[in-house]
Amino acid sequence: MYCKSDFRVLGRKKQFAGKDTIEKMVRSENLIFEYIRRDEEGNVESITKALDDVSITISKGDFVAILGHNGSGKSTLAKHMNALLVPTEGTLFVDGMDTKDEEKIWEIRQAAGMVFQNPDNQIIATVVEEDVGFGPENLGVPTKEIWERVEKSLRAVGMYEYRKHSPNKLSGGQKQRVAIAGIMAMKPQCIVLDEPTAMLDPNGRKEVVRTVRELNQKEGVTVLLITHYMEEVIYADKVIVMDDGKIVMQGTPREIFAQVEKLKSYRMDVPQVTELAYKLKQAGMPLPDGILSIEEFVEAVQACAK
Amino acid sequence: MSIILDKINYIYSPNTAYEKQALKNISLVIEDGEFIGLIGHTGSGKSTLIQHFNGLVKATSGGVYYNGADIYDTDYNLKELRKKVGLVFQYPEYQLFETTVLKDVQFGPKNLGLTALEVDLRSYEALKQVGIGDDLIDASPFELSGGQKRRVAIAGVLAMKPEVLVLDEPTAGLDPKGRDEILGQIAKIHEERKITVVLVSHSMEDVADYVERIIVMDGGSIAYDDTPRNVFSHYKELEEIGLAAPQVTYAMHALRDKGIPVDVNVTTIEEAKEAVLAWYRKD
Numbered sequence: 001m002y003c004k005s006d007f008r009v010l011g012r013k014k015q016f017a018g019k020d021t022i023e024k025m026v027r028s029e030n031l032i033f034e035y036i037r038r039d040e041e042g043n044v045e046s047i048t049k050a051l052d053d054v055s056i057t058i059s060k061g062d063f064v065a066i067l068g069h070n071g072s073g074k075s076t077l078a079k080h081m082n083a084l085l086v087p088t089e090g091t092l093f094v095d096g097m098d099t100k101d102e103e104k105i106w107e108i109r110q111a112a113g114m115v116f117q118n119p120d121n122q123i124i125a126t127v128v129e130e131d132v133g134f135g136p137e138n139l140g141v142p143t144k145e146i147w148e149r150v151e152k153s154l155r156a157v158g159m160y161e162y163r164k165h166s167p168n169k170l171s172g173g174q175k176q177r178v179a180i181a182g183i184m185a186m187k188p189q190c191i192v193l194d195e196p197t198a199m200l201d202p203n204g205r206k207e208v209v210r211t212v213r214e215l216n217q218k219e220g221v222t223v224l225l226i227t228h229y230m231e232e233v234i235y236a237d238k239v240i241v242m243d244d245g246k247i248v249m250q251g252t253p254r255e256i257f258a259q260v261e262k263l264k265s266y267r268m269d270v271p272q273v274t275e276l277a278y279k280l281k282q283a284g285m286p287l288p289d290g291i292l293s294i295e296e297f298v299e300a301v302q303a304c305a306k
Numbered sequence: 307m308s309i310i311l312d313k314i315n316y317i318y319s320p321n322t323a324y325e326k327q328a329l330k331n332i333s334l335v336i337e338d339g340e341f342i343g344l345i346g347h348t349g350s351g352k353s354t355l356i357q358h359f360n361g362l363v364k365a366t367s368g369g370v371y372y373n374g375a376d377i378y379d380t381d382y383n384l385k386e387l388r389k390k391v392g393l394v395f396q397y398p399e400y401q402l403f404e405t406t407v408l409k410d411v412q413f414g415p416k417n418l419g420l421t422a423l424e425v426d427l428r429s430y431e432a433l434k435q436v437g438i439g440d441d442l443i444d445a446s447p448f449e450l451s452g453g454q455k456r457r458v459a460i461a462g463v464l465a466m467k468p469e470v471l472v473l474d475e476p477t478a479g480l481d482p483k484g485r486d487e488i489l490g491q492i493a494k495i496h497e498e499r500k501i502t503v504v505l506v507s508h509s510m511e512d513v514a515d516y517v518e519r520i521i522v523m524d525g526g527s528i529a530y531d532d533t534p535r536n537v538f539s540h541y542k543e544l545e546e547i548g549l550a551a552p553q554v555t556y557a558m559h560a561l562r563d564k565g566i567p568v569d570v571n572v573t574t575i576e577e578a579k580e581a582v583l584a585w586y587r588k589d
Contacts, residue, residue, distance in 0.1 A: 069481035070452045117479070172348055198479045201347045201508045203548040228481050231553070269482030272511060272553035272575055279579045285586055294553070298560045301582065305566065305589055 025190050025222040026058040026081060026112075030090035033076055033245075050076040052245035053090075058238075060189065063216045063223045065233040065253075068242030069267035074194075074226045077242070081192045081224065082112040095189060110139065112190040113183035117198050119175035128170075128178055129154065129163040135186040146185075153184035156219065157211045173204025177211050184215065190222040191215065197229060205229065230257075230271045234292045241266055258290030273297045309336040309359055309391075309470065309502075314368035316354055316526075328354040330526040332368070336470075336504070341496050343513035343534075344506045346523030347548035352506050353396075355523065356472045359504070360384075360391035389418060392468030396475045398459030402447040407438065407458050410447055414466045425465075432464035435498070436491050453484035457491070464495065470502040471495070477512060485509075489516055511552045514538065514573035522549065534573045554578040 033051040038044055050073050058064050068074040079085040080092050083099040095111045097104045113135075116122055125131035132150045141149065154160040157177040162170065167178060176196050183191055193212065197205040209232050216223045225232065233239055239256045241249035243266045249256055256263065257270050260278045270278070277291040277300065287300045316329040328351050336342065336359075346352045357363040358370055361377050361384045370377045372387055395401070404410035411429040420428070433443060436457040442450065447458055456476065463471065473492065477485040489505075493516050496503045507513050513520060513534065520537040522530040524547040530537045538544070541551035541559070550556075551573070558570045558578055569581040 070479075070484060195479070201548065202510075202550050203347055228479075230482070264483075267481050267483030273557050276554055276557065276575050276578050276582075279575065280582055280586075283579065283583055285582070294557045294560050297557055298564055301561060301566060302564055304586060 023060040024057055024093070024096070025060045025062070026056065026092070026094055026224075028054055028056050028080070028087075028090065028092040030055055031077075031080065031087045031092055032089040033080070033085060034088045050245050051080075051087075054245070054247055055090075056240065056247065056250075058190075058222060058224065060222055061216075061220050062238060063213070063225070063236045064238045064240060065236035066224065066226045066240045066242060067228075067230075067233065067268055072242040072266075073245040074242050076245075078114070078192050078194045078224065078226055081190070082109045082114055084114075110186055111188055112192055113186055113188035115176070115179050115183055115191065115193045115196050117195045119172050119179055119199070122179040122182070123167045123175060126166055127163075128159065128165050128167055131167055131178060132163075132181045132185050135182050139186060149185040149187070150181075153181040154178075156184055156215060157181045158207075171204060172200045173207040176200065176204070176208045180208070180211060180215070184219075184221075188221070190224065192224045192226075194226045195228065196225075197227065197232065205232070230269050230274075234271065241268065243267075253292055254290040256290075257292060308338060308371075308373065310334070310369075310371040311358060312369040312371070314355075314358060314365045314370070316351075316358070316363065317366045320366065328526050329358075329365070332526075332528060334521070334528065334531070336502060338469075338502060339500050340502050340519060341493070341517045342502075342504045343517035343520045344504055344523065345508070345510065345513055345520060345549060346529075347508075350523040350547075351526040352523050353474055354526075356393065356474060356504065356506060359470065359472055360388045360393060362388075362393070389466055390468055391470045391472065392463040392466055394460055394463050394471070394473040394476060396478060398462075399447075399452065399455035402455060402459060402462075405446060406444050407433070407447055407450070408443040410458060411461045411465050414462050418466065428465040428467065429461070432461040433458070435464060435495055436461045437487065453480050453487065456480070457488065460488075460492075468501065470504070472504040472506070474506045475508065476505070477507070477509065485512065492516075510538070510550055514552045522547075535571050538573050539571050558582075 031051055031054040035048045035050055036044055037046045066074045083105050086100050092099045094108045097108050099108055123131050125134060129150050132153055133146050136146045136149050154163055157180050159177050159181060167175060197208050212223055213235055215221045234253045236253055239253050240247055248266060257274050260270050263270060273294055274291055277287045277297055281287045285304055291297050291300060311332055311334040314329055314332040318326045318328055344352050358365060375382060377387055402410050408429060411432055412425050415425045415428045438457055447455055476488055489512055492503060520534050521528060522537060529547060538551040538555050541555055544551060554575055555573060558568050558572050558581060561568050562570050566585060568585050572578045572581050
């Protein structure tokens, strides 16, 4: 049942937790995806390998962040999670379902909901609560239950007071939270967010990240967050770094951010305070690697005073 | 040589139910050769303000003067003004449309009625300055990465040889390296061409690293207009208007709160490093 690649990607602790006790939300085995470009006659002009031998396992309830520069393959991977794209080679299972199985496609899409970058492209109704109800309605959920789900989802993202508002009057962060509520109303087990904060201001970013963390912690939803903002990653259970279609680093935020130079070689960054601690250490201060927050930084510097 | 905004008010959809005052009594002088960061949360009026710089939006009341001339004069040549004040909008890569990178950059200067030689010279120079190499000039703009496309779009404006370059969120959606590359190139262009640059941004870290002056907008008014150091010393007030200082500024305040006497008015990682080391070496 379980192939080698499972062990390669699981955290060390989980390896010994017994392989059968961990339920898998997403599992890919040697996934390859190629974009094939054809000329006017339909002959193959060029093939680009967007994903190259990607094997990952995401357990239920995890908060996983995916980092990688523009064009590294993160969005392509995200689009595999709900069968918007299917592997050229290899397989991807979502909640045990093979995404290549066309009969399962709607079940897969219900299990893994997606939130995209631009909030304006995801809202379709003229009233917030109708927008959130659109998903469950299409699933054929009975009317009474639709309204229960709408209320619950809007409360979960903190937008219940805005249920009668027009979405186009909301801020970017509020629109993204409505989009997330729309996904939540379909009761997915997993939410995949593809740079949900890229177009938002600092406040909007905080709102969205806080909402996503709460859904993960309180509702137990598995979260896959793709982002360029390093500060959003420090709370994740696991960080995956992609480059050139491959997974090049994975581990806890601390393990990842301890490797400042390596991250920079993949066009990534570290939080400012992490970089500051790293530079101070190079200058001779005895600070630990992988400082993630201001609190940790202050503690470490205080320790130097003694 | 300057842009002067004198008591600018701007009202959207006046006399309708949607009436909204986007700019309130803004007075501002932008001197030649300045490098300015314009920050403010969504809806604070930043984008409306920059569209006043080249007359794309006409103020409801107040005056705009470019190099001493009133741009609202009936015989003022707005077309000339728009050559001198180049605006790069958000997500400019969506505005690329030609079949090759070079053609796209040539489009602007061609429309200025320049000779073919001059058009070529300017286009090659602009592409070089944004770091697009010869290997890419004949590629289709649509084959490029997000960061490359954006640089081509900026080159298109640069090739018009503007005296003032205004960029609205030039780094939105780029990866960290792409962010640094574009900002580094903008700083270099500012240096080499001695042009005025106004950078609209959400990212306090970016602004703190590059600019000499920060203008903070809130609710259509100017909340602060000062050096990065002085502006970020108001970090608590900035939070109230939906902004924040760079993370290192907070880190220094946190150290000070724990009794470690470091300079709290730092805005960049380098400054913070020096501040902590100064304390550590003395201690």
